[in-house]
Amino acid sequence: TACSSKYVLSQMHPMWQGPLAVPGGDRQSPIDIVVRKSVFDSKLKPLETEYDPQTCQQIWNNGYSFLVEYDDTTDKSTLKGGPLQDRFRLCQFHFHWGESNSWGSEHTVDRRLFPAELHLVHWNSDKYRLFEEAVMEDNGLAVIGVFLKVGKRHEGLQKLVDALPAIRHKGSVVEFTRFDPGCLLPTNTDDYWTYHGSLTTPPLNESVTWIVMKQHIEVSHDQLAVFRSLLFTSAEEEVQKSMVNNFRVQQPLRGRTVRSSFT
């Protein structure tokens, strides 16, 4: 299945035991984007996303977030352009969010926190055959980050929100089809920041080209409340834990440059 979820999940478990136990390198994510230190690069192109809603397969609670998974056996849902030289295939998207509207995003902009952040995960299908191969390599993954702000209800997101009660517990999966992930992108995708970073959960591979959208999308407080009604715990566990604050702490920039596609 998309991103070979089971394989990744088994590697993720150390983090639930204690994030400090996981070593990191020199290009870890997430980071604070300091706008005045970002460098405009006129060579950065607009993003080109081509998503086929027919590749949408299922939604599941992996005990840390919920994932909407796409069939990534062919180049049907892809991302190219932007800072990328190659074509990348969409395998899943997921979110990170807080227990209140005051925090929840992984990236921040001039220290500003957003209540949630969407991540669309893609792997380099020009250079690699499988996600498992790509995740090990420098130029293997491209993740689009979109900030969520509380405001009016997001019509596109609602189909997803309606599916969440069925995957309340860790480990639950339901069929979820024909969802166009493009509906979750902001209207302006020409303006973004980009930098070289890592996965924000173990195994924390430093294989990600991050593309963080300048424009945010708006969702309602009620829609975010349904995110917060999910559980970190499985149905068998005695003490149920709400799925909130599923973000990683910020990491040092360590000499990296954040480039912007806009002035």
Ligand code: SG7
């Ligand atoms: C979430 O974030 C999941 C993970 C994901 C991780 O915990 O979406 O995905 C799976 C399949 O468990 O890990 C390898 C991967 O995509 C980190 O992704 S992120 O860096 O974009 N936050």
Ligand code: ZN
């Ligand atoms: Zn993420």
